[in-house]
Amino acid sequence: MPAVRHASFAPHVYPDTRLLILGSLPGVRSLAEQRYYAHPTNQFWRLLGEAIDRPLAAMDYDDRLAALRAAKVGLWDVIRTAERRSSSDSEIREVEAQDLAVLTLTLPDLRMIAFNGGKAAAIGRRQLPGLEGIEVVDLPSSSAANTGSYAGKLAAWRVLGQALVEID
Numbered sequence: 001m002p003a004v005r006h007a008s009f010a011p012h013v014y015p016d017t018r019l020l021i022l023g024s025l026p027g028v029r030s031l032a033e034q035r036y037y038a039h040p041t042n043q044f045w046r047l048l049g050e051a052i053d054r055p056l057a058a059m060d061y062d063d064r065l066a067a068l069r070a071a072k073v074g075l076w077d078v079i080r081t082a083e084r085r086s087s088s089d090s091e092i093r094e095v096e097a098q099d100l101a102v103l104t105l106t107l108p109d110l111r112m113i114a115f116n117g118g119k120a121a122a123i124g125r126r127q128l129p130g131l132e133g134i135e136v137v138d139l140p141s142s143s144a145a146n147t148g149s150y151a152g153k154l155a156a157w158r159v160l161g162q163a164l165v166e167i168d
Contacts, residue, residue, distance in 0.1 A: 012074055018109050026038075043143075
């Protein structure tokens with residue numbers, strides 16, 4: 001199968017976003033459905049739902065996005081466009097990265113940036129300037145290709161809730 005150039009979605013963020021989760025690039029199924037983390041074996045919605053105490057996995061897509069909006073959680077990808085033969089991050093080539101530094105300037109309430117997987121972290125960390133007051137976290141990938149245990153992934157993902165705690 002020849003490599004095809006794919007593009008990411010628009011960011012799902014608002015000015016009051018406190019937690020920004022960044023993936024690498026949507027997979028084939030997500031691109032076809034025009035939905036973040038659309039493949040049913042991807043554990044993203046279940047992991048994030050447990051981490052922020054919302055039943056995201058049981059919701060339809062529009063309700064998921066509304067729940068993220070209400071929780072002050074944003075989604076985007078570190079790659080604007082890239083070539084890839086399949087959904088595997090290991091096949092990503094010819095990367096054009098997003099301008100994450102510009103995005104962070106539009107999010108004055110941002111407390112945490114979390115990278116969903118090693119590829120997202122490797123590319124995304126290069127795009128960010130020193131971020132004072134913003135925690136940057138590398139998470140184990142929610143993809144089914146990451147064969148680590150769900151419990152192990154969830155233990156790492158639970159740190160996300162810290163970004164949403166009210167500060168007095």
